[in-house]
Amino acid sequence: MKFLRTFLAALLAFMVGTFLLSFLWILCVVGFVATMGAADKVKQVTPESVLVIDCNELIVDSPSVDPLAGLDLMNMNSVKQLPLLKALQAIDAARSDERIEGIYLRLNGAGGITGAAILEELREALKEFKQSGKFVVSYNEIYTQGVYYLASVADKIYLQPEGGMEWNGLSADVMFYKGLLSKLDMKVEIFRPTVCKYKSAVEPYFLDRMSPANREQMQQLIDSSWKTIVDGVSESRGISVEDLNRMADNLEVALGEDARKLGLIDGLIYEDEMEGIFADLGVEKQADGEYNFVTLGEYAATVSDLKHLNSDQVAVVYADGSIVDGEGVQSGNIFGNTLAETLAEVRRDEKVRAVVLRVNSPGGSALASDIIWREMELLRKEKPVVVSMGSYAASGGYYISAPADVIVADKMTLTGSIGVFGMIPNAHDALKNKLGVTIDGVKSNKEGAVSLVTPMTAVQRAQILKGVDHVYETFTSKVARGRNLELDHVLEISGGRVWAGSDALSIGLIDGFGGLKTAIALAADKAGIADDFYVREVLDEPTGLAAVMQALNMSVRSHFMRSELEGVMDDYKEIREVLSQRGVVMYCPYKFSVE
Numbered sequence: 001m002k003f004l005r006t007f008l009a010a011l012l013a014f015m016v017g018t019f020l021l022s023f024l025w026i027l028c029v030v031g032f033v034a035t036m037g038a039a040d041k042v043k044q045v046t047p048e049s050v051l052v053i054d055c056n057e058l059i060v061d062s063p064s065v066d067p068l069a070g071l072d073l074m075n076m077n078s079v080k081q082l083p084l085l086k087a088l089q090a091i092d093a094a095r096s097d098e099r100i101e102g103i104y105l106r107l108n109g110a111g112g113i114t115g116a117a118i119l120e121e122l123r124e125a126l127k128e129f130k131q132s133g134k135f136v137v138s139y140n141e142i143y144t145q146g147v148y149y150l151a152s153v154a155d156k157i158y159l160q161p162e163g164g165m166e167w168n169g170l171s172a173d174v175m176f177y178k179g180l181l182s183k184l185d186m187k188v189e190i191f192r193p194t195v196c197k198y199k200s201a202v203e204p205y206f207l208d209r210m211s212p213a214n215r216e217q218m219q220q221l222i223d224s225s226w227k228t229i230v231d232g233v234s235e236s237r238g239i240s241v242e243d244l245n246r247m248a249d250n251l252e253v254a255l256g257e258d259a260r261k262l263g264l265i266d267g268l269i270y271e272d273e274m275e276g277i278f279a280d281l282g283v284e285k286q287a288d289g290e291y292n293f294v295t296l297g298e299y300a301a302t303v304s305d306l307k308h309l310n311s312d313q314v315a316v317v318y319a320d321g322s323i324v325d326g327e328g329v330q331s332g333n334i335f336g337n338t339l340a341e342t343l344a345e346v347r348r349d350e351k352v353r354a355v356v357l358r359v360n361s362p363g364g365s366a367l368a369s370d371i372i373w374r375e376m377e378l379l380r381k382e383k384p385v386v387v388s389m390g391s392y393a394a395s396g397g398y399y400i401s402a403p404a405d406v407i408v409a410d411k412m413t414l415t416g417s418i419g420v421f422g423m424i425p426n427a428h429d430a431l432k433n434k435l436g437v438t439i440d441g442v443k444s445n446k447e448g449a450v451s452l453v454t455p456m457t458a459v460q461r462a463q464i465l466k467g468v469d470h471v472y473e474t475f476t477s478k479v480a481r482g483r484n485l486e487l488d489h490v491l492e493i494s495g496g497r498v499w500a501g502s503d504a505l506s507i508g509l510i511d512g513f514g515g516l517k518t519a520i521a522l523a524a525d526k527a528g529i530a531d532d533f534y535v536r537e538v539l540d541e542p543t544g545l546a547a548v549m550q551a552l553n554m555s556v557r558s559h560f561m562r563s564e565l566e567g568v569m570d571d572y573k574e575i576r577e578v579l580s581q582r583g584v585v586m587y588c589p590y591k592f593s594v595e
Contacts (some may be wrong), residue, residue, distance in 0.1 A: 115391030199496025323364030335369025363395030402482035419496025
């Protein structure tokens with residue numbers, strides 16, 4: 001008995017100690033976040049200020065409701081997130097702000113830009129800013145292709161004398177797992193309509209290289225995106241498209257001097273010499289002898305639209321992430337029932353006169369997509385609905401977009417992928433041959449449910465394929481109806497094929513090119529409130545600890561190392577996500593960035 005009491009006391013002490021340590025750890029995190037929040041100060045914008053876009057913020061497609069999203073607990077370092085809409089509003093406000101002399105692009109911060117579409121929309125905003133007559137200049141140690149594409153709009157581009165520049169074209173690689181699965185004796189049952197030959201999300205599990213159809217669509221995607229970049233640089237820098245392609249073909253750009261001679265940059269200087277550039281541009285120093293640089297995030301915090309606060313509203317609703325079943329709030333996922341309810345709320349809100357749905361999704365659950373589609377149909381009957389496509393609005397992401405009155409996309413948006421598939425792993429042989437585990441059992445009826453550890457029967461296979469074919473038929477018919485297209489035409493451009501935004505216009509998948517600002521303007525115009533309206537972002541309410549953190553007015557974002565390991569983990573998460581989905585799924589298999 002004494003031993004039992006001692007054991008139970010020790011166990012209780014262990015449990016209490018573990019709880020206290022966990023609680024103290026949470027307090028440390030809360031303290032860290034609070035410290036970061038307290039450290040934030042509103043930057044004073046004075047006359048002769050220069051707006052700096054330095055990527056110390058991570059510019060993201062949509063606001064996050066999770067105060068601890070991506071917190072790097074090991075290193076306890078963080079970088080703030082700046083939603084795209086806030087960034088665009090800040091650049092637009094700076095055009096007419098007499099205190100802002102110009103914009104300085106210094107894209108070397110710990111943050112970055114998440115997605116080709118954001119890059120494109122920021123570049124367009126800078127072009128509009130230049131129409132005010134104010135300057136835009138850029139400086140960096142190394143220009144990647146994405147950074148250079150953005151910087152190419154500047155009046156002058158400078159590079160560190162020993163710096164470098166990438167200009168070698170775009171590429172996309174696909175990792176195939178067939179060999180790995182074979183070594184493990186794992187099988188994956190694939191269910192894909194015969195006509196969906198472009199629906200290549202399943203190919204890595206039964207092929208060891210690209211199919212001809214997938215190679216065809218990937219080549220066109222890469223070519224279309226590269227053309228968008230080259231055309232933009234050619235227009236801004238006055239270099240012919242042919243010369244720009246020759247430089248990439250022959251890898252003519254490596255050193256800073258190469259870039260200068262070829263006209264890609266305007267000079268090789270050290271960063272301290274930028275003071276002379278600003279002086280030549282007419283910017284005056286402050287009383288302390290320094291220039292007043294205001295970051296984009298700092299300036300965005302000072303921009304408000306109180307003048308139109310009581311006006312009719314254009315609601316901006318975000319669909320950012322993979323589409324999954326059920327309800328919830330989680331970064332990177334769109335819960336079908338939750339988004340549908342959000343759309344229903346703005347439909348019932350009399351103050352909201354028009355809605356913009358910002359879609360940045362590669363797709364996901366067919367069932368969840370259909371639940372959202374239905375609410376989009378109901379919303380469209382009562383108010384103008386405009387879809388703004390981000391970097392991805394494909395497969396399920398296109399399904400939920402199709403009912404909109406107007407769809408606008410960026411030229412480098414990946415869209416379409418109108419197709420479906422089903423995929424079920426089977427570990428029967430792996431368990432038996434690798435681990436010596438065998439499975440046996442009983443069932444009440446002949447066929448029974450599909451199991452992950454017993455072979456699939458022909459009847460079960462036929463049943464699943466029937467469901468896949470039904471979803472594809474539903475998908476294509478709803479696209480035809482929503483886009484007012486002939487079904488034969490929809491079938492011709494479907495088959496799971498992914499299209500770049502630059503190609504989507506001519507085949508009727510979108511109505512025009514443009515970003516979030518364009519979509520908001522169109523929605524306001526359709527509602528007849530273009531002269532006086534307020535933009536309201538509709539965000540999900542956080543739950544659990546995130547709600548507590550928000551109540552304490554804490555906000556911090558982390559920046560994880562960009563490494564090869566991170567890429568492998570992304571692949572792992574995508575595999576896990578696909579395999580965890582119930583029922584038929586609709587995914588666009590590609591997510592490439594401009595680097």
